[in-house]
Amino acid sequence: QKEVEQNSGPLSVPEGAIASLNCTYSDRGSQSFFWYRQYSGKSPELIMSIYSNGDKEDGRFTAQLNKASQYVSLLIRDSQPSDSATYLCAVNPGNTGNQFYFGTGTSLTVIP
């Protein structure tokens, strides 16, 4: 079983809509969760990190964490064409504290 799973997409949304990206993880003891954005041919860059159950908002981005369901999501409000990228979910299990596990990424296209 993969540590971190994401729908690969592609996910297409019209400009101005809300894009919803989802991620599940297998290690119930996981403590830290990250969303990275990766443009084609570029390196990943951090968008959001979340550690506690609930929502965390930063501008147009909201990360949601539900540890009971082992589920973390990223909402992008007012989606822009510049948001078109692959979004990677990453988890630090916490039991070792030393490794990161990434999902395979969800490709998002925002249609003007």
Place this chain on the structure above:
Amino acid sequence: EAQVTQNPRYLITVTGKKLTVTCSQNMNHEYMSWYRQDPGLGLRQIYYSMNVEVTDKGDVPEGYKVSRKEKRNFPLILESPSPNQTSLYFCASTPRGSLLRDTQYFGPGTRLTVL
């Protein structure tokens, strides 16, 4: 400018010819890591280092070696590259040994092709 650098950015080589991909960070980060990224498989951790002279295997260490003699440098060594090591490689660094709340800063990537 704070950054993680990798060299070379692109490399085409042949099976069995030893190569080294260098990684350097100028942020005094303790933790450094190597990943490979393959279509459909995502980012997978190869090796990581908590600090100088401390290295550990990630999920896919076979065929790779690393060393951490200085805090800023973390080279990835392929002693005898094979075609299945053709991939996009990223080096990353994190400020502290405790990773629970630290983001990783990624280098620009090295695209390796092994013929």
